[in-house]
Amino acid sequence: MHIREVLAQNLRRLRRDRCLSQEELAHRAEIDRTYVSALERGVYSASVDVVDKLAQALGIEASDLLRASRRKTGD
Template sequence: MEIREVLALNLRNYRQAQELSQEELAHRAEIDRTYISSLERCVYAASIDVLDRLAHVLGVEAADLLRRPDPGAEPAPASKT
């Protein structure tokens, strides 16, 4: 799994766990909603500053957004957003 895919998966999972829409996360992090969508679709790689802002809003460490899932972990359900 490439690092962009790891970020996309973790970002989506943390966002959905907090029941945040892409739009609400983007607003709180002062980032455009389409950029959040692009990150979750592996279109763009986030800068360290963006990672830090997203992590702050989500209440996690930036490293958590880049942490690879355990090999035996079940995949997260597909997003509808």
């Protein structure tokens, strides 16, 4: 999975886990709501500064937004 897709999935999941709208997250991160939407759809790549703003708004480490989930395999 590409890093843009990882960010998109993590951003959407973490935002929803916190019951935040895209608008509220954008407000907290001081970015535009349409940009949050585009990031969640994987349309744009985020700069490290934007990743940091989003992480702070979500109360997490920036690396959490970029960490690919590990799927268990049937061993």
